[in-house]
Each structure stands twice: as structure tokens, then as C-alpha cells.
Amino acid sequence: MAPKKEVGRVPLAEVQEKGLVRLAHPPFDVLVAWSDGEVFAIEDACNHAGASLAEGWLEDDCVVCPMHAYVFELRTGKLQRPRGLCGDQRTYDAEIEGDEVVVDVNDDNTGLTVSSAVPATS
Numbered sequence: 001m002a003p004k005k006e007v008g009r010v011p012l013a014e015v016q017e018k019g020l021v022r023l024a025h026p027p028f029d030v031l032v033a034w035s036d037g038e039v040f041a042i043e044d045a046c047n048h049a050g051a052s053l054a055e056g057w058l059e060d061d062c063v064v065c066p067m068h069a070y071v072f073e074l075r076t077g078k079l080q081r082p083r084g085l086c087g088d089q090r091t092y093d094a095e096i097e098g099d100e101v102v103v104d105v106n107d108d109n110t111g112l113t114v115s116s117a118v119p120a121t122s
């Protein structure tokens with residue numbers, strides 16, 4: 001099993017209080033969410049037009065984008081509605097360690113890590 005690649009950490013209490021927290025990790029910030037006693041992490045920038053999902057709101061086990069109200073499932077990053085109008089959000093592993101939520105690159109995005117996805121400058 002490949003070693004985990006940590007993206008960052010946020011205080012668990014902040015995630016529990018706010019529900020949605022943006023973990024700054026330019027250029028791909030991560031949304032850390034609290035839903036039904038679990039933590040989740042998905043790409044923050046909505047792949048429809050780039051709004052920050054951390055500015056949106058929770059709806060059951062989904063996050064609703066604040067710009068056009070597209071709905072993404074937190075566990076899978078999949079677009080729930082409207083169907084077919086944009087892609088899914090990249091997901092990350094999120095685990096509670098003590099009083100923090102630790103976000104790691106997961107098996108689904110291994111090979112497209114945050115750092116390796118940055119375009120090379122020449």
C-alpha cells in the first residue's frame with residue numbers, strides 16, 4: 001500500500017460547528033465537511049464554474065454549490081443534480097485524529113496529486 005500523502009489538517013471543532021470548511025491548499029483547495037457524524041473531503045472549486053463549495057450549504061449527505069445550486073454527494077463527489085451538466089468533484093480521504101481532521105490524497109486520485117497536478121511553468 002502506498003504511503004498517504006497529507007494535504008492538510010483542520011480543527012475538528014471548526015468542521016463540526018460550521019459544517020463546511022475550506023482547507024487552503026492552492027491551487028486546489030479542499031472542502032472539508034461534517035455530515036451525520038462523519039467527515040468528508042472533496043475538491044472545493046465547483047467544476048461547473050469554479051465557485052467555492054465551502055460557501056454553499058449542506059443538504060442531507062450532499063453539498064449544494066452557492067452559484068447555481070448544483071448538488072454533489074460528499075462521499076463520492078458525484079454530481080447528483082442536474083445530471084450531466086458538469087463532471088464530478090475529486091474526493092480525498094478525511095479522518096479524525098484527536099481534535100483534527102486530516103485530509104490525504106486517496107486511491108481515486110493517486111497519480112494526480114495536488115502537487116503533481118500543478119502545471120509546469122517554462
Ligand code: FES
Binds near residue numbers: 051070
Ligand atoms: S459554479 Fe457550481 S453550480 Fe455553477
